Amino acid sequence: MAVSPQVFPPRKRRPSAGSFIPPNLSDRKLLQSLLLISREVSSLPTLQPLLKRNSCSIIRKTKLLAILFEELLRNMTTRFTTSIRLCFEELYIVLQRIKTLIEDCSNGSKMWLLMQIESVSNTFHEVNVDLSTLLDIFPAKDMNLNEDVAELVVLIRKQCSETQTFVDPIDENLRREVLKMLDLIKREIVPEHWKLSEIFDQLHLRDSTSCRDEIERLEDxxxxxxxxxxxxxxxxxxxxxxxxxxxxxxxxxxxxxxQRRKSVGDVNFPADFRCPISLDLMRDPVVVSTGQTYDRASINLWIESGHNTCPKTGQKLTHTDLIANHALKNLIAIWCREQRIPFETTATNDRKTNGVLMNKTALEATKMTVSFLINKLTVSQSTETANRVVHELRALAKSDSDSRGFIGEAGALPLLAKFLGSDQPNLQLNAITTILNLSILEANKTKIMEIDGVLNGVTEVLRSGATWDAKGNAAATIFSLTSVHANRKKLGRKTRVIKGLVDLAKEGPIGSKRDALMAMLGLAGDRETVAKLVESGMVEIVSEVMDEIAEEAVTILELMVKRGGLVAVAAAYHLIKKLTLVLRDGTERAQESAAATLVTICRKGGSEAVAELASISGIERVVWEVTGTGTGRARRKAASLLRILRRWAAGLVDGNVAHGYTTMSTRIVLPA
Structure with a gap:
């Protein structure tokens, strides 16, 4: 079947760090630089399997140039004229371009190189023409070349005299075959395996590892x-x-x-990239009427839950319009790419991958891949084979929302649930991580909650998983599910879920503790669940981990004192001291939550709580510093704390003077 030719623009080439030679080089140094760059190009391997002839030809000519520069350096007797020097400087630039071109083709994707084979072949021809032009104007007479060197210059000139671009017919035919294959997939026709095998063999993509590396190059x-x-x-x-x-x-x-996913706790990322609500990396930052930025999914959930205030400032929202923060989103995307962390926006009605509109070919290829993997998973097979298939689904579920949707629609969740109880740690970890990746998609959250055995399997991994990583990913799945308001109540009523999270927060390593705390933070959005968390010893757990993961700990405390846990938090007087330490040494976001929590405790916890705060040595100095250096919200909360402390010192808290604290020996004199 004839396929209309498809035009692929040339690749965005990497700029070369050595495209220009340093100024004011001596004549000998200039020749030495030319000899070095020509030897570097000569040592490069010929491109395989594509552009073999083009690369072989240019490397062969460069080897002759290396001999020329070596002879010139050996027999150098006079200073270069201006014309000689200019010619040599231009030769250096062309050789640097040749080196960059070959390296770029060698290190990049074979598939993408094949699709633009004509334009790249033309680039090889262009550098060949540039070499030919420079050799035509090469001032051989001015250099007093001996006979052998002069003959070498003539030989190189002849070899550079190609008059047209050469596109290898084998490469071009292979390109056409790939285009036909893409067209078949676009029309939902499954390609013949023998033909697919033939194409990939010609591209030297002959095993799973080489294909995986090719996918990574294409993603770049x-x-x-x-x-x-x-x-x-x-x-x-x-x-x-x-x-x-x-x-x-x-x-x-x-x-x-x-095999553990790269999570918030595994990477130190800029605080401004973190959503104040979820404490996770923002994928789709938006600005509300107060000027604060949140992740779209989190602030939507906040507003849909009936709130009309800004979560960070407490100010009333004058409107609920959300304005996309494109500048911040671009910065986050660049940072994620540098850290090799997948970045994508919240799924929309359009089919997108990493913000790019997907074409039908890509969608159909993904569907075919999912269908093949699910069919493999339904067939009885060894644990090792099952682990490989589940790992493949895990990688696919991590890639984009379309893949998550296709996997969920294909019935993968009940199949994955069977492996959650596996006695093979790797298989269990791959299964729970795949479910975690799938849970990012809203439609899959419903499936996880409703399909028999899936949520129970996740809960069992949370409680008795084979590894801490598996338990942590189960906790992260619970956190993902809590983004749906209705799920919070359902999950909060499950004693095993609460118990599993509490145990993980008590006993797990830092990363797993953080996952457990984030899940509990999600559950704490429901008042009934807060009461259960308090009964389970949540306050003491937060106190224990505050030194290690302060931001998450104080954020949970802030939410708990607002949602029915005030009495338990206020009664734990040792927490007040810990909160002041966070107020003094914590991050900006931790300071905000610590100040807000202390204000709530002091206002609603009675004079005893205020007295406990006032008794801490140097407390007013700490609070005063936050009023000058903290974020806007932290400064406002710190100012409220100062007023509370002053009223207490004057005996005005609750209308009484707290016994035993009629003076503040540690109080400093504050400006009026």
Missing amino acids: EVQNQTDEKSKADVIALIGIVRYAKCVLYGASTPRATS
């Missing part, structure tokens, strides 16, 4: 493209490579690295 290439059409084309290629990897070579063996 998405970021290199500047227009949406090109990005969508690359994503289509990712789809076909992912499908071929699964059907031709089977699911890949997981890399021998930690």
Whole structure:
């Protein structure tokens, strides 16, 4: 079937760090630089399997240039004229371009290189023409070259005299075959495996590992493209490579690295990238009427729950319009790319991957891949094979919302639930992490809550998982589910869920403790659940972990004192001292929550709580410093604390003077 030719724009090339030679080099140093760069190019391997002839030709000519520069350096007797020097400087730039071109082709995606084979072949021709031009004007007579060197210059000139671009017919035919394959997938026709195998063999993508590396290169290439059409084309290629990897070579063996996801706790990221509500990395930052920025999903949930105030400032929202913060979103996306953390926006009605509109080819390739993997999972097989398939689903579920949707729709959740009780730690971890990745999609949250055995399986992993990573990912799944308001009540009524989170927060390592606290923070949005958390010893747990993960701990305390846990928090007087330490040494966000919590405790906890705060040595100095250096909200809360402390000192708290605290020996004199 004839396929209309598809135009792929050239790749966004990496700028070369050495495109220009340092100024004021001596003549000998200039020749030495030319010899060095020509030797570097000469040592590069010929490109395989694409552009073999083009790369071989340019490398061969560069080897001759290296001989020329070596001879010139050996026989150098006179100073260079201006014309000689200019010619050599231009030669250096061209050689640097050749080096960058070959390295770029060698290190990049084979699939994308194939799709733009004509334009890249033309680039090879252009640098060849530049070499030919420079050699034509090469001032050989001015350099008093001996006969052998002069003949070498003539030889190089002849070899650079190609008059047209050469596109290898083998490369071009292979490109056409890939385009046909993409067209078949677009029309929902499953490609013949033998033909797929033939194409991938010619591209030297002959096993699961090479395909996985190719997918990573294509994912990098998405970021290199500047227009949406090109990005969508690359994503289509990712789809076909992912499908071929699964059907031709089977699911890949997981890399021998930690299988735990990269979470908030594993990476130190800028505080401004964190949503004040969820404390997680913002994927779709928006600005509310008070000027504060939140993640769209979190602030939507807050507003839909009936709130009409700004969570951070407490000010009333004059309207509920959300304005996209594009500048911040771009900064977060760049940071995520540098950290190799997946970044995507909240799913919309459009089919998008990492903000790029997906074409039908990419969607159909993803569907075919999911269908193949689910069919494999339903067949009786060894634990090792099952682990590989589940790991493949895990990677796919991590990639984009479309994949999560297809996996959920294909019936993967009950199949994955069977492996949650596996006695093989890796299989259990892969299964729970896949469910965690799937839970990001709203539709899948409902499936996890409603499909028999899935939520129970997640709960059992939370309570008795084989590894801390598995338990932590189960807790993170609970947290993901709590973003739906109705789920909070259901989860909060499950004693096993509460018990599992409490135990994990008590006994787990830092990362798992953080996951447990975040899940409890999500559950604490419901008043009934707060009471259960208090009964389970939540206050003491928060106190114990506050030194290690202060932001999460004080955020939970702030929410608890607002949602019915005030009495328990206020009664734990040792917490007041810990909160003042956070107020003094914590991050800006931790200071905000600590100040807000102390204000609530003092206002509603009675004079005893105020007296406990006032008895702490240097407290007024700490609070005063926050009024000058904290965030806007922290300054306002600190100012409220100062007023409370002054009223207490004057005996005006609750209309009484607290016995035993009629003076404040540690009080400092504050400006009026």
